[in-house]
Amino acid sequence: DVQMTQSLSYLAASPGESVSISCKASKSISNYLAWYQQKPGEAYKLLIYSGSTLQSGTPSRFSGSGSGTDFTLTIRSLEPEDFGLYYCQQYYEKPLTFGSGTKLEIK
């Protein structure tokens, strides 16, 4: 199975700052990577797929980059609503697998 590693489980930042969240695959997954956001009491939200394609409705301050094994979700100029949990998921091969999540909190 492809293991997805999000090395940072916790990240604190202030509104207006930019942050990057990393995700590493245990083998090359090309760009078959999605990013999700989870906030308490809300459904998971797809932010980005194909490594860098913004899902409809995702604000342009979000961007995704990477290919192969290393991927990054960047959020420029953090807004208060951006705080929550972020997960990566590979869909290069089955079983589909997820990272363990990075919690983005307000500093």
Add this chain to the structure above:
Amino acid sequence: QVQLKETGPGLVQPTQTLSITCTVSGFSLTSYYMQWVRQTPGKGLEWMGFIRSGGSTEYNSEFKSRLSISRDTSKNQVFLKMNSLKTEDTGVYYCARDGLGGAYYFDYWGQGVMVTVSS
């Protein structure tokens, strides 16, 4: 708009069978794959399996023969059944819509249903 909602028993005894229903609106089950994902304290997010728009299914081998996914298109419902439950199966179970005919990422999720396996 697209909506998904899971309903389930909340508490299930070990060795028993879990049954969860996902009721959808805003799209047709005959046009989209439907996925099941769970989140457990021990393993985090785990992909369980899916049912294709045509009705065939595919499962994560992790769940071997314990898992069954089916649907009733007339009721806009997808069903998950998993037998031989263990305490490690405690967690939140989600249905999700596949992005685009087998894209294998999930563009809409339900809010999940908490399932506790305990005697």
